[in-house]
Amino acid sequence: MIKIGILGVGTVGASVANILEANADIIEARAGKKIVVKSGIVKNLSKDRDVNIELSDNPYDVVDDPEIDIVVELMGGVEEPYKLVKKALENGKAVVTANKALLAYHRYELQEIAGDIPLMYEASTAGGIPIIGALRNGLTANHIESIQGIMNGTTNYMLTKMIKEGALYDEILKEAQELGYAEADPTFDVGGFDASHKLLILASLAYGIDAKPEDILIEGIENITQTDVAFAKDFGYEIKLLGIAKKVEDGVELRVHPTMIPASSMIAKVDGVMNAVSVVGDRVGETMYYGAGAGGDATASAVIADIVDIVRGNTTPMLGYKKCLEGSAFELLPEEDIVTNYYLRMEVDDKSGVLAKITNELEQFDISIESMLQKPHRNDEHVKLLFTTHSCQELKIQAAMVELRKLDCVHGNIAMMRIEK
Ligand code: HSE
DSSP states (O other): OEEEEEEOOSHHHHHHHHHHHHTHHHHHHHHSSOEEEEEEEOSOTTSOOSOOSEEESOTHHHHTOTTOOEEEEOOOOSHHHHHHHHHHHHTTOEEEEOOHHHHHHHHHHHHHHHTTSOEEOGGGSSTTSOHHHIIIIITTTSOEEEEEEEOOHHHHHHHHHHHHHOOOHHHHHHHHHHTTOSOSSTHHHHTSHHHHHHHHHHHHHHHOOOOOGGGSEEOOSTTOOHHHHHHHHHTTEEEEEEEEEEEETTEEEEEEEEEEEETTSTGGGOOTTEEEEEEEETTTEEEEEEEEOSSHHHHHHHHHHHHHHHHHTOOOOTTSOSSOTTTTOOOBOOGGGOEEEEEEEEEEEOSTTHHHHHHHHHHHTTOOEEEEEEEOOTTSSEEEEEEEEOSEEHHHHHHHHHHHHHSTTEEEEEEEEEEOO
């Protein structure tokens, strides 16, 4: 019999305990051994929980318990779980974690500490989708050309409701929290940080890149307006918060931001809490992974898959390789060197010569306009000017925006969104 201890019995922890009990037969048949939860750790012992396990508020009751074989870490946070996971590994216990923030900061140290002890994290990225397994096992023959996808269920749920039903941002965020999708601090979701943690984990598996969230371009969904949504619809795009890892000539681009993507693409059709990740390998071509990106049972499904894998004796190294992947060939491409298409939204005077001034500024940076729309404003002398560019370098669009803001005919902030074709 294998005994589990759970650090953090919240939505996911309770689902893990309940599924292990409800589906015990099928899980035992697949793992080859009976798996039971011995105990769980919570912060507040007086809160009612829908679980049938022994609870304590001292994490060392699990981490130092000689009877526990596998520690499941579902606490959230970074430094406290790092300390506990390290201790559990030092005590010779296998660890399963769903904690993407922990891995975004400490995955390489943890791989070192774990050595041959299993440390698994399928649930950390894209909820119930087996994307870690795909990169660690299924695609090992390939050089990975790109990884692109919707990696945060909360924001996809919000964008879908805002775009398709005109729902209000605050109300829909509250709904996502009530459904158990959002992080304890939902700014991690809406600000793109949660997706960046997942992207960094995938980039480690694919490219061996040791970057931290602070090193990469991260933008959230907070500034998307109904004007952007309407423009996207008129011009055949959907807006999705994407995590993008792309091998380019001089390195690997890593970025998370709201993105306009062709409405006809598969990822554009992924709505609600669902996540989808496309991985392109040099030999296999494009592969797609789709499923619930958040929620208790979907995430617990991935946690239990890891537990079963450990019980079966899987000893694959944590990041899928022991030796540094392809030497140090992969460098993180600096943000300013990213090349893509852009959408800009600005308020300008409704006067002759304004367009000429704007296109003149863009010409200074060799930026060419692809499409343009001017929306009259009824009660104001300003109009909204929306346009997309042909592909250009991030450095140039940022510099052009600085110059455009200085023009007398441009008012307020200029909003920008990147486009992936
Ligand atoms: N808050 C996360 C999301 C949970 O919405 O995707 C799953 O990691």
